[in-house]
Each structure stands twice: as C-alpha cells, then as structure tokens.
Amino acid sequence: MNYTITEINNLIVSINSDDILISDTQSALDLMMTVNYEKSCSRIIIDKNNICEEFFILSSGIAGEILQKFINYHIKMAVIGDFSKYTSKPLHDFIYECNRGRDFFFVNNLEQAIEKLL
Template sequence: MKSGIAGEILQKFSNYRVRLAIAGEFSQYKGKGMEDFILESNKTGHISFVNSISEALIKFSPMDKN
C-alpha cells in the first residue's frame, strides 16, 4: 500500500475500462488506509473487492447496473 504499486495496477484496469473483482476476506485488514482503498475502489464500479467468486459473478452480471 505504501509504495502505491497496487493503486497503479488497479488504475490501469480502470483506465482501460476493464472490470476486476478481487475476492477474499478483507475484514482481517484493519488499517484505515486499506479500508479507504477498498471503499474507494468499490465506488468506481470497475474494481470491486467482494467476499466470494459467486458475489463477483453477480456483481458483474449483465443484469447488474453497478
């Protein structure tokens, strides 16, 4: 997080309008920076941090408008 590499990589996905879901359990990361990073990423609609692959599939299904 501190080096900014993760943000740069995710920015590339956003710039090229490629939707990306990152599935996992993120509640174990308690840092304010990580929490803010996840919340901000989820706002864009291009990058989504989700709890499971099934949630990612639902999020990016053609029926979903987000």
C-alpha cells in the same frame, strides 16, 4: 505462471491458480492482455491469494498503479477474499471506495463477484 480460466456467462472469466499472478504493474498488464487475447473478455475474477501482499500496503503504490491500468484499459476486476485481517484504515477506505465504483471490486465470494461484474 500456472492458471486455469473458467468462463462465466460468456462475459466474465474466473482465474484459478496456486501462484501469485499479480506482483507488479507489468504482471497485471500481462494478465489483462492474456485474458483479453485468449477469451476476448474484459471482466476478470481473481482470488486475493493470487495478488502479492505488497498490493494491500497502500504506501507501496502498487495498488494505485494497477487500479489505474485496469481503468485505462477498460478491464473490470473483482478480487475474492477475506480482507478483515487488514487493519489499515486507508486500505479499508480504498476498498470501500472501489466497491462504490464501477471497475474494481473487493468481495467475499464468487456470487458477489459475478453480481458486481454483470
């Protein structure tokens, strides 16, 4: 797993990688704990391309499992990307509800991600 971590305002870390970093619940937990251990940070920004495509197929259950882990461990996360290519109404509803919450967000750019996590 190759990635770089950039700190923002000493509160948020942005993870940059060309690899898929989250492919299942365990890889999400590993990423959370690595960031928490290395940077003592509980707010993460990641690009949509670093998450497996199965995450965006809600019937796979991966998104729900991962979201629950983030909430259980009090880690906030923003996913940056273009989600317009997805036509699934349940996914659009999921994204809408997440963005209304306080823990997990789907945004278009870094500025929106920082705003949501601060």
